[in-house]
């Protein structure tokens with residue numbers, strides 16, 4: 853019995869705090885929270901984002917199948933750690949977006965390899981994952 857009463861009290865407190873927070877937010881902006889845009893907005897290449905990209909490269913993205921683990925190049929994909937780029941100008945202000953776009957669309961007419969690259973390496977990645985991959989590759 854004592855437990856039930858305690859949790860009910862906590863619930864009431866939570867509602868009160870949530871109402872308070874909503875009250876504060878509504879003063880500043882009619883729409884609470886920027887959550888729906890989180891996927892689309894390109895994030896800055898923080899160390900966290902680079903680490904996330906590294907994980908995806910060898911994990912969900914399966915990029916290392918062709919580009920080798922550590923992106924040093926493999927049988928089916930070029931080295932992404934060297935200074936030679938076929939498609940990207942890493943000094944360009946749009947390098948992050950360019951990289952994300954290239955990974956999204958893949959390469960149908962290869963410039964340096966015998967074969968092309970399937971869109972997203974043949975997988976299905978979110979904008980946030982593409983952005984993380986771009987941050988990782990730019991950091992190499």
Ligand code: HEC
Nearest residue numbers: 913915918929937938939940962963964965968969972973
């Ligand atoms: C089936 C093999 C394959 C997979 C899987 C693959 N790639 Fe590629 N990728 C290639 C090939 C081949 C090229 C070079 C195309 C050319 O010669 O123009 C390339 C090119 C690139 C380039 C451009 C390099 C440059 O010099 O401009 C980037 C960046 C890249 N891949 C990133 C990725 C990422 C990130 C993934 C994982 C989502 C991935 N690739 C998965 C085969 C692959």
